[in-house]
Amino acid sequence: MEINNNQLLRFTTAGSVDDGKSTLIGRLLYDSKSIFEDQLESVSATSAKKGHKGVDLALFTDGLRDEREQGITIDVAYRYFTTPKRKFIIADTPGHIQYTRNMVTGASTANAAVILIDARHGVIEQTKRHAFIASLLNIPHLMVCINKMDLVNYSEAQFSKIVSQFEEFSSKLLIKDVRFIPISALDGDNVVNRSENMDWYQGGTLLNILETLHISSDINKIDARFPVQTVIRLQDKGSSDYRGYAGRIVSGIYRRGDEIAVLPSGFTSKIQSINAGEKELQEAYAPMSIALTLEDDIDVGRGDMIVKINNQPELKQEFDVMLCWLHNDCAKPKMKYIVLHTSNEQRAMIKEVIYKIDINTYDRVETDITLNMNDIARVKIRCTRPLMLDAYRENRSTGSFILIDEVSRETVAAGMVIS
Template sequence: MATEAITQQGQQMDMLRFATAGSVDDGKSTLIGRLLLDSKAIFEDQLAAVEASSVSKGFDYTDLSLLTDGLRSEREQGITIDVAYRYFATPRRKFIIADTPGHVQYTRNMVTGASTADLGLVLVDARQGLTEQSRRHAVLLSLLRVPHLVLAVNKMDLVDYDQAVFDRIHQEFTSFATKLSIPDLEIIPISALKGDNVVTRSENMPWYQGQSLMHHLENVHVASDRDLVDARFPVQYVIRPKSDKFHDYRGYAGMVAGGVFKPGDEVMALPSGLTTKIAGIDLYDRQIDEAFPPMSVTIRLEDDIDVSRGDMLCRPQNAPTPSQDIDAMVCWMTNEPMRPRQKLAIKHTTRTGRALVKNVQYRMDVNTLHRDQDAGELGLNEIGRVQLRTTVPLLCDPYAKNRTTGSFILIDEATGVTVAAGMIL
């Protein structure tokens, strides 16, 4: 019984996905190492190996960044170059950290890591203050509609925990953030190396009356960030078991992208427009009373209507408008530039088709927010507004309304490589 209770508690705990960003040497890897260490998410042998490595390098402290810079090339260069995902949990919440690189040439990696994040954590070095990189990371997180942002002013121990230094960075960033779409902003002074204000409140900064970083991560409210109004269920797979016991079973599996679905609700299948009611909703081996984002479930319908992969279940009175003309912000991710008249494959939710680049309206400078309307193409790591024409209608919403049904990827058909990520306007 106890095991079952623990399992149920684990399933009920909510999850926070957060992406870290910062310039080189701002201490991202050290901060993540500190969070993992102080939340008891490190095995003793891992810690012993890091301590031994720190001693061999002549450090008089434990280099916590060695816990996270997993690639050998990262350790050699001293910079993070790829998105690394870390998992840990506290008694209150589970966490997935996307450790994203800070370099401008790895913008695509940061977009990848932040695209699914509930919260963005931007680090700045208290000695350096706000840099061009810090501003660029805040702009990208705002562009990706990450609903919560934390600015962690790190290395406060190296400026003698001076309140004036923190206040200056606080005021500068707050005034900059007014130009961006950031619904929730928290600014916390920390020292990742010493542990000040990371998991527990620091005695070295009595002037700071706010919460520690871990307390904020555990308590930030993310449930209401998801769209619970517009019912969206992209069908991923049709389940027809080949067994005598379930020979009449027909279910539609997928992940709920928006709204709440309940047995008895009237739903419409797009693009056919046929309507029916939900007969039942299955989760693993049991039936449930409702499904909401981001649950993966199987929905059974009362009538045998034609529904297949790529179709979408929604409310008859609240359906997305199928569209073949797409206006979107795109981050280009490959060396060969994006040009008008280019043909690419497009994947939107579970639906695939082909897309033609009609034009590039402007290229955005993510440092200054300037729009270059003379740009005829997008190069590697550049972000711009483009117009696409697709071969199949996309069942989409604006990205600002729903990050799942408002996003897509573009794929080079010849190589199968993902060349762009897009946000529908």
């Protein structure tokens, strides 16, 4: 399979505390030679101070001072590296249960998720929680790394047992592509290089799988959605009539001459030109940032969405969503929040909490409907004006939103549209 050398893959890591997420990422960076010399010197010095014999790989990602002192990951740590085959952005998300909300943040734009399981402990509550969130966020590819295989004598039987445990509960989830890899992040087995200790494993290394994942089809190319971020008016002499609508295509393809509708107004026109910087294009597609001009002079502004006439999202003022509550303070039904959907900002309220999800059993809980931090629930949202929505399963960009507290301006929840 041919891989685009410039293609960017975003992936998130998750697992329980001390499963070795930071060490795994450190190993990926170290073995793929993606670490700067000064960074290596700094981490080597810190490792020596702590009394480690070699380099503590986890320190390459544990950037916050509190994290280095406690040896845990608190915030989402983003790291970038590249190989000859692909570019990567890693979101290293926390393992502690009180930081589960950070996984939602790190995984929201991911093409793939890497979930770590301690080979000694097998599938635990946090494994189920992270797999459920990966399924809820519709992450297309899931790599389950059974780590610390060196501590179970590289046992194929133990690996197979954990695979069976995971498959038993994940059969209830909507995950398209799951792969299992036995690794030792500390020693580097099956991370970048193949393991000599597990010749019974015939699959690829983690890096090999990440480099060869087919992600082009993950983007929705059917439903053309272009949220307008700003209007460009050129002041140059001879260009005073230019009125471009700028933003990023979140899905689909746009071509010159396409018949379009502007939502929510419903005005129609045709695409006159497509510009990417100073370059004029015949067509553009997700996730390109462009400016469109239209043949007709119609009212278009920030928050509007330009779509194809024959393929439009639903305009809804009231809709059901799966909501992940992110804030320390519990949700207040009927209280006004700001909903930010693509480039559109409206006022909204949680009209009703229908049920919460028990992460351990995936059962619906209808008796306790108070939303506390890390809770995931099905709720009904009502906005002051209609939003242009697709179901999240069909379009992650137009099917997702965040809720913001009107007073503090803090993000309090992330939502995924059901209907």
